[in-house]
Amino acid sequence: MPRGRYSLHDPHDHTPLAHEHFQCAPGPSGWRYVSRLTTPTGDHHGSVDLTLDALGRPLRLELHASDWQVRGAALEGVTWVRTDPTGSHATEGNVAAHAFTGTSPAFLIATTRLLRLTPSASATRVRLVAFTDPVLAPRTVDQSWALLKREAHTTDNGPLTVDEYQVTALDTGEQHSVHIAGDVVLAAPGIELEDLESPPSTFDRPQPDEDR
Numbered sequence: 001m002p003r004g005r006y007s008l009h010d011p012h013d014h015t016p017l018a019h020e021h022f023q024c025a026p027g028p029s030g031w032r033y034v035s036r037l038t039t040p041t042g043d044h045h046g047s048v049d050l051t052l053d054a055l056g057r058p059l060r061l062e063l064h065a066s067d068w069q070v071r072g073a074a075l076e077g078v079t080w081v082r083t084d085p086t087g088s089h090a091t092e093g094n095v096a097a098h099a100f101t102g103t104s105p106a107f108l109i110a111t112t113r114l115l116r117l118t119p120s121a122s123a124t125r126v127r128l129v130a131f132t133d134p135v136l137a138p139r140t141v142d143q144s145w146a147l148l149k150r151e152a153h154t155t156d157n158g159p160l161t162v163d164e165y166q167v168t169a170l171d172t173g174e175q176h177s178v179h180i181a182g183d184v185v186l187a188a189p190g191i192e193l194e195d196l197e198s199p200p201s202t203f204d205r206p207q208p209d210e211d212r
Contacts, residue, residue: 001023001024001025001198001201002022002023002024002025002182002183002184002196002197002198002199002200002201003021003022003023003024003196003197003198004021004022004184004193004194004195004196004197005019005020005021005022005193005194005195006019006020006022006105006185006191006192006193006194007019007020007191007192007194008020008037008103008190008191009190009192010190011176011189011190016040017040017103017133017190018037018038018039018040018045018046019037019038019039019040019194020035020036020037020048020104020105021035021036021037021038022034022035022048022105022106023035024106024109024183024184024201025183025201026183026201026203029051029052029053029054029059030051030052030053030054030055030056030059030113031051031052031056031109031110031113031183031201031203032049032050032051032052033048033049033050033051033104033106033109033110033183034047034048034049034050035047035048035104035106037065045065045066046063046064046065046066047062047063047064048062048063048102048104048106049061049062049063050062050100050104050106050107050110052110052113052114053074055113055114056099056110056111056112056113056114056115056116057074057098057099057114058072058073058074058078058099058100058110059073059074060072060073061073061080061100063102063131063136065133065134065135065136066085066133066134066135067085068082068083068084068085068134068135068136069082069083069136070082070083070131070136070138072100072129074099075094076094076096077094077095077096077097078094078095078097078098078099078100078129079092079093079094080092080093080094080100080129080138081093082136082138093129093138095127095129095138095140096127097127097128097129097140098114098126098127098128099111099114099126099128099129100128100129100130100131101128101129101130101131101141102130102131102132102133102136103132103133103190105184105185105188105191107128108178108180108185108188108191109180109183109184109185111126111128111143111145112145112163112165112180113203114126115145117145117146117147117165118147119147119148119149119150121146121147122146123144123145123146123166123168124144124145124146125142125143125144125170126142126143126144126145127140127141127142127143128140128141128142128143129141141169141171142169142170142171143167143168143169143170144167144168144170145165145166145167145168146165146166146168147163147164147165148164148165148166148177149163149164150162150163150164151164155199157199158199160181160199160200161181161182161202162179162180162181162186163179163180163181164177164178164179165177165178165179165180176188176189181200182199182200182201182202182203183200183201183203184196184200
């Protein structure tokens with residue numbers, strides 16, 4: 001069960017935003033990730049609780065940030081309920097999308113689990129609902145993901161397989177790279193892995209679902 005700490009920063013000016021203390025593991029239903037976020041000064045900043053099924057679809061999502069809350073799941077696309085800090089107003093949303101995304105590294109792992117790309121495959125388009133800080137406002141984004149290469153690296157704990165993805169924002173054409181080992185993000189814009197107490201979990205590598 002990997003556990004550790006990511007530092008999150010603004011990908012443009014590198015302003016520190018938060019520390020994300022996480023643990024995650026494969027399970028009978030698929031994969032679960034839980035984390036708590038703190039500000040650079042150590043104050044509570046929010047939390048993430050994401051459970052995927054065996055195909056990488058979000059069974060349950062619960063986000064907290066600045067007293068806002070979102071609960072969501074894959075249901076007729078993706079469906080969510082967003083509650084304001086007072087708890088008196090809740091709005092429901094539904095979009096014909098594949099999954100959710102946001103600032104947490106958990107969403108990068110979730111997208112790779114959903115797409116299950118291979119290095120020889122062409123880029124795959126995916127529609128996601130992004131919840132943006134600081135009030136978890138939802139917006140729909142279209143991205144293209146391609147697995148550029150898969151490399152094995154020797155470590156003290158045995159070989160570590162690292163996947164390098166190229167992610168393209170289809171509205172702007174902006175591209176960036178994401179490096180992932182198992183269920184841990186090693187490097188991505190705005191994300192730095194600062195501490196890891198145990199090696200990443202490994203996943204079976206099923207063939208992509210042609211019906212997705």
